Structures are given as structure tokens and as C-alpha cells.
Amino acid sequence: MMANLFSTFDPSTNFNLSLNWMSMFLGMIIIPPMFWLIPSRLNFTWIKLISILHNEFKNLIKSNKFNGSTLLFISLFSLILFNNFLGLFPYIFTCTSHINLTLSLSLPLWLTFIMFGWMKNTTHMLAHLVPQGAPSILLPFLVIIETTSNIIRPGTLAIRLTANMIAGHLLVTLLGNSGSSLNLYWLNILIIVQILLLILESAVAIIQSYVFSILATLYSSEIN
Template sequence: MMTNLFSVFDPTSSVMNLSLNWLSTFLGILLIPLSFWLLPSRYSLLWNKILSTLHKEFSTLLGPTSHPGSSFIFISLFSLILFNNFLGLFPYIFTSSSHMTMTLTLALPLWLSFMLYGWINHTQHMFAHLVPQGTPPVLMPFMVCIETISNVIRPGTLAVRLAANMIAGHLLMTLLGNTGPSLSLTILSLLIMGQIALLVLESAVAIIQSYVFAVLSTLYSSEVN
């Protein structure tokens, strides 16, 4: 039953054993060139406002010691996940961010690069970070174990959080939508209103989860400086 339930989200379109569903990840790129070729519109002004706000916030989180322009890495990450999550709400568009293959591919290289940079360039700071300030000497070995485990599971928590939040809403909408043909007209109208409310909620979740992923990645980066 569970296999059939989640198999709705499996990649199915393929040519010569190459899955074409993952190409939907790059559909957001089609929306970007419009702001370069058209006169300034509400869409481009709104997007520029969002990007400038994110740049200020990420620069604040990274701190004054960060490299100039490093916030744009996380802005690009936010944009990629946002477009992917939002376009996945449309019918017949594959949501790749609901799969661990996609989310872990984003989270693991980021975390690994932060760890390598921190341990190579700021080794003493990374060792000091394993023991929070004010920890009693008796608890220091336990705190080192706890901090090490919390550092190691960070890419997994980033990936699982995004994938679980995206697939949960899609799964609920799919389950409710499949009951439509067997319902009466009155209950069907209530179901449609519920589906619209769920769609609005999923739009908010798509924005929030992309923001959370980018902010947590920024915080992990700021810890290694």
C-alpha cells in the first residue's frame, strides 16, 4: 500500500533510460530572462526587492568577516528551490525537491565544503566550537560527542526537512483529489474549497522551506569563520 501511495511521485518519463522528469528542475530558468528583455515591470521590481532584502539578511548572518559576494551563493540556492517548489504545484510538473536525491545533492556538498574549509583554515576555532562556553569539565567529553553528532546529521536534516515538507502536502492533495469521483455534489464542493485552501498553504510552504534551507545553510557557513 505504501509503495503504491508514494509511487505517484516516482519519475516515469524516460527516453533511452534517461529520466526526463528531472528537467523540470530547470523550468525556473525560463522565467528569469523576461526581466532582462522587457521594460521594468511589477514582476522584475518585486523580484529585485526580494533579492536585495535577502542579500542584506544573508550578509548580516554571514558577518563582517565573510568574503564579499558570498551571500549570492545562498540567494541562488533560495531561487532554485523556490522556483522548483512553486512550479511543482502546477499539474503535470514533476517536483524534484520532494525527492531525497535532489535535496541531499544540494545539502551534502554545501556542508562538506563548509567542514573542509573550517577544519583546514580554522582548526582551532572548529575544536573550540565542539565545547560550548561555560561547559563544566565533567561534561566536556559528552558535549564533544553531542556536538559532533549534531554536525554530522546536518545535511541529512536539511535534506529530510525539505523533502518531507514538500511531499506531505502533495500527498495529502493527491489523496483528497482521488476521492472526488465517488463523492456527492455537496461534499465535492467542500472538497474543492479544501483543495484550494491546501494549495494556498502549499504555496506558503514552498516559499518558507526554500527560505529555511537557505538561511540554515548561511548559518552553517557563518560558524566556520
């Protein structure tokens, strides 16, 4: 019996151990075999997806000084994507619905970009705080606004992913808990609605992992 609706996101298991966090490593167990077997449709599809992401991230970075950096963002996309998908299965903990995981992904990336930018491209980082063509009287306010927007970036990245994961799972859980009190007619409608919601959540899982990685790429491109 749930104490409240949000208890579905509690990282607790039997034997008083928080082993649910191990779910974030399930993707690493599932993925590798397809690289060791005869190429299949799944393998070709994944390679095609990686190739598309590589070209898109490379165009966003717009620099040849950081060759191979797209691998970092593709790995980030893959990690979030598999964890989002695994969270749709019953009895599997959705670790991307917790702010401590999403912030652990966004904060080190943001700190790395900021430290590298200020150490290597100090003039460029200072110029980025002042939009081109802005009136002189507004410059102090614009610097404060740009600084604030830069500081809250890791928080907005983390909260965006967490909020989208929580919202969909809460809706699915809320509708699922009401099934026991419905008659057969409304139960059939509920099942259809739940299937449609799962399809929507699958799309959200892909979109949110893409948004997270593409925004991280954009933030890295600003320091060049």
C-alpha cells in the same frame, strides 16, 4: 492507475525516459526574460526580494572576508523556490520531493564549510565543539554530541525539505483521488479545501526554501 500513493513521486515519463528531472531547469527558462524586458512590477518585486535576502544573509555571515557569498545562498533560495512552486502545477514533477536532489544540494555545501573551517580556522572549530562554561566532567559527552549534530546537518537539511514537500503533495493527491466517489455537495466542499491546501502549499514552498537557505547561511557563519 496508481500502485500506491507514493507512486505520484516516481520520476518516470512516457517512452521509458526519466525526463521529469528536467523540470528543475524550467525556472531557468522562465526567469531570464524579465531581466531583458522593460522593468515591470514582477521585476521590481524580485529585485526587492533579492535585496532583502542579501541584507539578511549579510548580517548572518558577519564577515567582510567573503564578499559576494550571499549570491550563492540567494541562488540556492531561488532554485528551491521555483522548483517548489512548479511542483504545484499539474503534470509537473516535483524534484525537491526527492532526497537525492535535496541531499545533492546540502551535502556539497556542508562538506565545503567543514573542510574550509578545519583548514583555515582549526582552533575556532575545536573551540566550537565545547560550549563555553560547560563542566569539565561533561566535556567528552558534549564533544560527541556536537560532533554528531554537525555530521547529521546535511541529512536534516535534506529530509526537512523533502518531508514537507511530500506531506503536502500526498494530502492534495489523497483528497483529489476521493473526488470521483463524492456527490455534488461534498465535491464543492472538496474543491474549496483543495484551493485552501494549494494556498497553504504555496506558503510552504516559500518557507521551506527560505529555511533551507537561512540554515545553510548559519552553518557557513559558524566557520568564521
